[in-house]
Amino acid sequence: MMNKLTQSLEQRQKFLPKQILETVLLQMNSIDLEQKILEELEKNPALELQEIQESDSEQDLEEPLEEIDWEEILNFDYDEGIKGPSDRSRKNLGAPIQHVYTAVERLLDQITYLELSEKNRKIAEVIIWNIDEQGYLLTDLELLSDRLKVGIKDIEKMLQIVQRLDPPGIGARDLQECLLIQLELLGGNNLSINIIKNFFDDFANRRFERLENKLNCSKEELNESLKFISHLNPKPGEGSPTTPADYILPDLIVEEVDGELIVAVNDGNIPEIGISKKYKNLIGNVPSENDEVKKFLHNKIESAKWFVQAVQQRQINIVKVMKAIISRQDLFFSGEITQVKPMILKDIAEMTELDISTISRVTRGKYVQTPWGVFELKHFFSDGIMNQSGEEVSTNLIKSRLKSIIENEDKKDPISDDGMVEILQNEGFSLARRTIAKYRNQMKIPVARLRRIF
Missing domain, CATH: 1.10.10.60 (Homeodomain-like)
Incomplete structure (x- = not known):
């Protein structure tokens, strides 16, 4: 069979790097955007904090361009060299966030105070790392036994110890076991233990008359036991202290000024960025024979321009979408917050002349602060x-x-x-x-x- 060359003509839709960047930034909330900007500042020396650029502008002009070492620029580790401005910007953004221990970290900390052999400590750590967010151990004990090359009885022994750490019931394999452990540690009476241990199915399906007959107890005694059980924690892994991530930082702010609703982007914590004048001036002073340096500077400046424009376009689009939502949901934004009109993404896309996918990215995971509270943008959409x-x-x-x-x-x-x-x-x-x-x-x-x- 002979090989032969053929020609074909076809059309393909491809996104430019600039369009991809705009799409990525558009779907970010304010916290993610702030982090992205700080990362970009560290990677691209042509991107600069505006406040630093203004304060250092006179000093930059005094530096003699002819003394620049081009080899040093090309080989310089920018991840290390840009840390100064980046760190200063972080100080301006607020106080450091206090570390909050996760449920796993708290459990690992507790086992350090137990008198355990190295083998048992290793088993306990593996058990803890296999506990899910709700506080349950979903991995089979046989699998842990094979992985650690220890007997199943050793795993069961350490599991009982982990389950009796704080919070009690953590590491249980099902709800019944979780509640039984808590009843044991918190002093549940014999009736409540009997309900969970022997009549769990009737309890879970709320067949209370059947429980009363099977247990041969009074209605008052049953109610007292059920009330005690109702105060147990069915998801011990969710008892972690509140973290900064539990607070909502609105991406948009809607305020009423002189009877008119004003939309603003909540960018108070987002660094002001721009193109470094120093790097712009460097291109014109690069020796003509040094094409590699000129290409390097050109790519960095173009990348910085794209990033700045993408951030600006993100602000324009989310404000445009928010104004369209206000126009469509006029009853809500006049104070009747229970009156949300039917509205779908297509309605806002037609009003703003943006693509539906753009509207979806703008509204996903973003919040607006209004005079009546903070709402997710998705709240305003419904069939x-x-x-x-x-x-x-x-x-x-x-x-x-x-x-x-x-x-x-x-x-x-x-x-x-x-x-x-x-x-x-x-x-x-x-x-x-x-x-x-x-x-x-x-x-x-x-x-x-x-x-x-x-």
Whole structure:
């Protein structure tokens, strides 16, 4: 078979590096953007903090350009050399963040105070590193035994020790084991231990009458035990202290000034950056025969320009999108915060003449501070359904009504999904039972049987 050359013509859509950079920055929130800018300042010497550029401008002009060592520039470690300006910018951004210990770090710290052999300490550490965020050990003990080349009894012995550290129940393999450990350590009575140990299925499914009959106890005794169990922690791994990441830093601020809503980017912590004048001047003073230096400087300056423009374009786009949201959600931003109109990404894309993917990146994971509180931008987007009068209402309004109905129901006889269909039908909303169930699941509300209180 002979090889032959062929020609073909085809069209391909390719993103330019500048477009990719704009896309990446657009989907970042303020905290991520701040970190990205600091990283870029360390990597690119042509990018400079504006405040440093202004304060050092006179000193830069006094430096004789003819004495520059080009070889030193090409071989200089910029990751090390740019640390001065970067560190100064960090000082201006606020006090250092205090380290907060994670659940794993706290457990590892506790086992250092136990009198354990090197072998057992190693086993305990491996167990701790295999605990998930909710505090459960999901790795099979046989697998840990094979990995550590130790007996299964050694693993079980150390697991019992880890499970009785603080918080109690950490490292349990299921909810039943987690609650039993807490009952043992926190002084649960015999009835509550018996419920979890021998009648866990009835307890989990809230079959309280059956429990009363099987345990041959009074209603008061059962209620007392169930109340004690209800105060146990089903997710011991989530008891970590609050970290700085638990606080929301809004990306946008909407303020009312003289009766008009003003949109601003919350960039108070984001460093002001620009192109270094020094590096701009260097290109014109590079010897003509030194093409390598000239190419190096040119690439760094172009990269810095792209980055500055991408940051500016990000601000323009998110402000444009926020203004369109305010225009569309006029009732909400006039103070009626329960009145969120049906709105999808396509609506804002048409108003701003931006692509839907751009709107998605702008609204993903970003928050706005308004006179009525801080809201995620996604809060303003929802599908719409028609009520019996022909008016389109937001699904958020339906969910809010469902939540209100469930919060005010009789917990001894909670309302079923069919019952909520009937209530909403009387209020002018025709919804199927499966739709009610879908909205309830989205709000992480259990079925009526599991909401029941004995």
